[in-house]
Structure formats: C-alpha cells, structure tokens
Amino acid sequence: MEFSTIKAESVHNVLTITLNRPKSLNAFNSKMIKETTSAFKQAAKDNDVRSVVITGSGRAFSSGQDLKEVSDRQDDFSIGQHLRQGYNKLILAMISLEKPIIAAVNGVAAGAGCSVALAADIRIASENASFIQVFSRIGLIPDSGSTWLLPRLIGYARAYEMAITSDRITAEKAISWGLVNQVTPAVQLMEIVEDWAKTLSTGPTLAYGLTKRAMVRGYSQSLVQSLEYESQLQELASRSEDFNEGVQAFFKKRDPVFQGK
Ligand code: T3D
Numbered sequence: 001m002e003f004s005t006i007k008a009e010s011v012h013n014v015l016t017i018t019l020n021r022p023k024s025l026n027a028f029n030s031k032m033i034k035e036t037t038s039a040f041k042q043a044a045k046d047n048d049v050r051s052v053v054i055t056g057s058g059r060a061f062s063s064g065q066d067l068k069e070v071s072d073r074q075d076d077f078s079i080g081q082h083l084r085q086g087y088n089k090l091i092l093a094m095i096s097l098e099k100p101i102i103a104a105v106n107g108v109a110a111g112a113g114c115s116v117a118l119a120a121d122i123r124i125a126s127e128n129a130s131f132i133q134v135f136s137r138i139g140l141i142p143d144s145g146s147t148w149l150l151p152r153l154i155g156y157a158r159a160y161e162m163a164i165t166s167d168r169i170t171a172e173k174a175i176s177w178g179l180v181n182q183v184t185p186a187v188q189l190m191e192i193v194e195d196w197a198k199t200l201s202t203g204p205t206l207a208y209g210l211t212k213r214a215m216v217r218g219y220s221q222s223l224v225q226s227l228e229y230e231s232q233l234q235e236l237a238s239r240s241e242d243f244n245e246g247v248q249a250f251f252k253k254r255d256p257v258f259q260g261k
Contacts, residue, residue, distance in 0.1 A: 001042060005032035007057070008039045013050040013201040013260075014194075015043050019113075022058030027066035028112055033086040036116075040093035040101075050201035050260050052097070053193055054120060055104035056113075064111020064134060087112055087144040094119040095145075095216060098209025100200045104193040105129040105180065108168075115144035118153060121212060123180040124196060126189040131169040131179060133162040152219060154179055204242035205260030 001008065007018040017039045019026035028036075036054075043049045056062055094101055094116070103109075103120035110132040117123055117131065133150070135142050142150065142163050150159035154177045162169060174180045184192045200208070210233040218226045237243060242258045249256035 001038060003035045003039070005029065006035050006039060008042075010046075010049060012198065013048055014053060014197040015039070015046075015049045015051075016053045016055070016197075019054070019056045019062050021066075022056075022060070024066060024068070025060035025063035025108065025110075026056040026058070026113065027063045027068075028087075029066040029069045030082075030086060032066075033090055037086075037090040037093050040090070040097055043099060044093070044097050047260070049099060050203075050205045051099055051197050052101045053104055053197050054101060054116065055190070055193070056106055058107075059128075060107040060113075061103070061105045061109040061117060061129065062113025063108065064113040064115075067138075083143055087115070091115065091119050091145040098212055099205060100208050100212070102193055102196055102200070104189055105131075105171075106186075106189055108132065110134040112144040115142070115146040115149065118149040119145055122196065123174075124182045124184060124189065124193050125171045125174055125180040126186045127171050127183055128186045129171045129174070129180075129183075131162070131174055132166060134166050136164055137166045202258060203260075204237075204240070204246065204258045206240045206242060207237045210237055 005021055007020050009016050017036060019032065019036070021027060021032060040052070043052050100122060101120040102122045102124060103117040105117050105123055105125040107126070107128055108130050109117040111134045114131050114133055133142050133146060150162065158177055169177070169179065171180065171183045175183045182192070214226070214229055214233050217229055221229070241261045245258060246256045
C-alpha cells in the first residue's frame with residue numbers, strides 16, 4: 001500500500017511502521033491516523049507478517065494530535081466523533097492484532113503519541129525517549145486508550161499523576177515504573193529492536209496471538225472465566241503445527257523451527 005504520512009516496510013516477516021512527519025515531531029493529522037490504522041489492519045491479514053515495529057522518524061516518536069489541524073477546525077467540529085472515527089479505530093487495530101507489536105520509542109511520545117506507544121505489547125525506549133500525558137496542558141483528558149492502558153501498566157496512582165501533572169517521564173523513570181521493557185543507548189535502539197523483532201517473528205505466532213487475546217480479555221473478567229478461556233485457547237494452540245514442532249524439538253534436543261501456524 002502507498003502511504004504519504006508513514007513508511008511501512010516488511011522485511012523477514014517484520015513489518016516496520018515509521019511515523020513520518022518529523023517537522024511536527026510526527027504529530028497525528030487525520031491522514032496519519034488513517035494510514036497507521038490501515039497498516040495495522042494490513043498486518044493482521046498478511047500471514048507473512050509475524051511481528052510489527054512502530055517508531056518515529058527524526059528526534060521524536062510522536063507529539064500526538066496535530067495542533068495545527070486543531071486550530072484549523074470549524075466551530076461545529078466534534079472531537080468525540082474525531083476520536084470514534086480515528087484514534088479509537090487505530091488503538092483497537094493494535095490491541096486486536098494477534099501478533100506482537102514493539103514500540104521503538106526513539107524520542108518524546110506525547111498525548112495520543114503516548115497512547116499509541118502504550119498500545120504496543122513491548123516498549124523499547126532509547127535513553128532519549130520520554131513519555132508525556134500532555135492532554136491536561138491543553139485542558140483535555142487522556143484519550144486514545146490512555147485511561148484504560150496506563151493504570152493497567154503502572155497502577156492508578158502513577159497513571160493519575162502522569163495525567164494531571166503532564167510531567168515528562170524520562171526513560172530512566174519509565175523503566176523503574178515498568179512503563180517500558182528496556183532502555184537502550186540512542187544509537188543502538190534500532191539494532192536492539194531488530195533483535196527483538198527477529199526473535200518474535202520466528203516464534204510461535206499463533207500462541208503469541210492467543211496469549212495477547214487471553215491477557216486482554218483477562219482485564220475484564222474473573223479468574224474463573226480466565227481459567228475457562230485459557231482452556232479453550234490452549235485447545236486451539238495445541239492443534240497448531242508449532243506445538244507439534246516444539247515438542248519434537250525438545251525430545252530431539254534441537255532448537256524448534258516455528259512456522260507461525
Ligand atoms: O483534539 C483532538 O483531536 C483530540 C485528540 C487529542 C489527542 C492528543 O494527542 S492531545 C495532545 C496534543 N499534543 C500536544 O499538546 C503536544 C504539543 N507539543 C509539545 O508539547 C512539545 O512539542 C513536545 C513536548 C512534544 C516536544 O517539545 P520540544 O521542545 O522538544 O519541541 P517543540 O519545539 O515544541 O516542537 C518542535 C516543532 O514541532 C515545532 O514546530 P516549529 O516551531 O519547529 O515549526 C512545534 O510547533 C511542532 N510540534 C510539536 N508538537 C506538535 C507540533 N506541531 C503540531 N502538532 C503538535 N502536536
């Protein structure tokens with residue numbers, strides 16, 4: 001697919017999506033929201049894609065909603081509709097994608113840009129990265145999934161603090177809060193992310209996807225329901241070629257070669 005606000009490149013079963021509006025620190029205009037959503041939906045359909053990396057071009061990950069676009073809006077513009085038609089679909093496309101998503105957070109992730117980073121499954125941050133729930137600075141509440149994702153990731157107290165102070169959370173603080181999985185030297189970020197993506201894209205993709213489905217579902221159900229749901233999904237996983245391969249590789253004392261099926 002041809003995109004103008006993002007780059008989407010697939011190599012060795014890894015789709016890399018690069019938010020590509022560096023002059024505005026990769027602010028999301030309507031087109032970039034649509035194109036990023038399309039890229040994730042495409043990843044869901046493409047069996048060759050077994051993991052996805054999302055990053056930003058230039059010095060930022062994303063500064064969130066394009067404020068230039070905001071200032072050009074007519075009086076009757078509905079932000080609620082803008083969220084329903086745009087960001088909500090993007091976040092749902094990410095959360096429902098049954099393939100691991102890695103956010104390579106190369107710089108600041110603010111507002112909806114922070115929400116998009118939170119909607120990834122793994123966050124690898126450069127030492128120059130930072131996270132700002134910048135919404136309250138402009139009199140808004142966190143959106144694009146942040147009110148759901150952030151307390152689940154770092155607990156209510158820290159999430160609420162981030163939301164109401166709009167303070168910049170450095171990479172150092174982010175790792176100590178459990179907001180990111182790893183912090184890397186800036187120059188090594190993409191190399192380290194490539195290693196993660198390579199490992200994930202040669203893994204048991206079906207099992208990874210079902211794990212995500214079960215964990216997301218687990219957020220809103222009881223232990224009894226989760227135990228039952230695990231049993232159903234494990235039934236599916238156990239019928240995969242990868243399960244058979246994993247068990248055979250164990251007995252033959254060799255590394256498994258997973259096909260993602
Ligand atoms: O309304 C709705 O649609 C509801 C949805 C809301 C979702 C949201 O995301 S709301 C939050 C929107 N985002 C912001 O409020 C963040 C605005 N940006 C900043 O606060 C700062 O730029 C940063 C903290 C992210 C980074 O600061 P800094 O000092 O590193 O960079 P800078 O100098 O402020 O920005 C560099 C350039 O990017 C600058 O342009 P210039 O002067 O070089 O021509 C700046 O205007 C531009 N830029 C940064 N953020 C945005 C932006 N342009 C448009 N929209 C932006 N969000």
